Amino acid sequence: MKFDELDAKMRVYETARDRCIVPGMYIVARIDGRGFTRLTKELHAFEAPFDERFRDYMSDTVKHLMQCGFNIIYGYTQSDEISLLFHIDETAFSRKTRKYISILSGEASAKFSTLLGGVATFDCRLSELPGRQLVVDYFRWRNEDAHRNALNTHCYWRLRKDNYNRNEATARITGMSIAAKNELLFNYGINFNDLPDWQKRGIGIYWTSAQHEGVNPHTGQAVTVKRRELHTEYHLPMREAYSDFIETLISRNEKQNTLNISAGDN
Numbered sequence: 001m002k003f004d005e006l007d008a009k010m011r012v013y014e015t016a017r018d019r020c021i022v023p024g025m026y027i028v029a030r031i032d033g034r035g036f037t038r039l040t041k042e043l044h045a046f047e048a049p050f051d052e053r054f055r056d057y058m059s060d061t062v063k064h065l066m067q068c069g070f071n072i073i074y075g076y077t078q079s080d081e082i083s084l085l086f087h088i089d090e091t092a093f094s095r096k097t098r099k100y101i102s103i104l105s106g107e108a109s110a111k112f113s114t115l116l117g118g119v120a121t122f123d124c125r126l127s128e129l130p131g132r133q134l135v136v137d138y139f140r141w142r143n144e145d146a147h148r149n150a151l152n153t154h155c156y157w158r159l160r161k162d163n164y165n166r167n168e169a170t171a172r173i174t175g176m177s178i179a180a181k182n183e184l185l186f187n188y189g190i191n192f193n194d195l196p197d198w199q200k201r202g203i204g205i206y207w208t209s210a211q212h213e214g215v216n217p218h219t220g221q222a223v224t225v226k227r228r229e230l231h232t233e234y235h236l237p238m239r240e241a242y243s244d245f246i247e248t249l250i251s252r253n254e255k256q257n258t259l260n261i262s263a264g265d266n
């Protein structure tokens with residue numbers, strides 16, 4: 001069989017089941033550390049429940065993903081997970097799901113492993129959301145999950161430090177109300193409200209435009225250059241205010257694209 005014939009015959013087995021996400025659908029990817037309970041507690045020495053070095057590795061991984069060939073307008077991280085919102089007009093890889101899933105999990109694993117100096121892997125899944133409100137709801141969901149996890153994990157690790165074993169600490173907080181968990185921490189001298197926002201709300205990363213003073217290399221004259229930069233927000237809002245924040249971020253990006261398109265048409 002000639003190579004061209006063999007190539008065409010075999011390629012169909014790789015591509016016949018390819019799926020593309022239809023235009024007009026919002027895409028959100030969630031990338032999650034694989035087996036990070038063991039990685040953070042047994043394989044590497046990270047502080048529990050929250051470690052600033054771990055937080056910084058996660059946010060550097062988000063920044064890397066936002067610059068690896070896709071048009072991602074918002075990155076969010078809490079615990080060992082990352083959520084990425086693509087621009088509504090994203091066309092990379094003809095919106096083939098296998099490309100998004102494999103590239104994002106591969107890039108996240110490579111970046112985090114390099115920062116860690118050891119092997120770390122991430123999985124990836126996609127949500128296809130037919131409407132802006134669902135995107136807002138998605139990010140509200142992860143934001144509130146962060147808040148709930150922070151309360152649980154602070155209670156759990158406070159009890160562990162007080163010589164409760166794994167089972168005892170878990171049993172003690174299972175079924176406890178939110179008020180009772182706050183009270184438990186309070187009795188150890190911790191006011192949950194005073195803990196850092198990034199632990200309770202996660203971290204948001206988005207593009208801003210910043211002005212820099214530079215020199216035109218041809219004329220030697222001082223010039224002001226506008227550059228897109230990634231901003232890392234450690235004090236995200238909560239609840240309705242966070243919904244408004246996501247809504248505004250989406251509107252601003254969609255408006256900007258419309259302006260770019262009409263500027264290009266002239």
Ligand SMILES: Nc1nc2c(ncn2[C@@H]2O[C@H](COP(=O)(O)OP(=O)(O)OP(=O)(O)O)[C@@H](O)[C@H]2O)c(=O)[nH]1
Pocket residue numbers: 032033034035036037038040041046047048049050051052054055079080
């Ligand atoms: N020590 C420490 N652990 C952290 C930190 N942030 C996240 N983790 C841990 O990361 C784990 C994330 O949980 P999961 O994603 O549900 O569990 P997993 O072990 O990664 O399992 P899979 O995701 O199903 O592969 C939890 O055990 C968290 O305690 C941190 O700052 N410090």
Ligand SMILES: [Mg+2]
Pocket residue numbers: 032033034035036037080
């Ligand atoms: Mg995980």
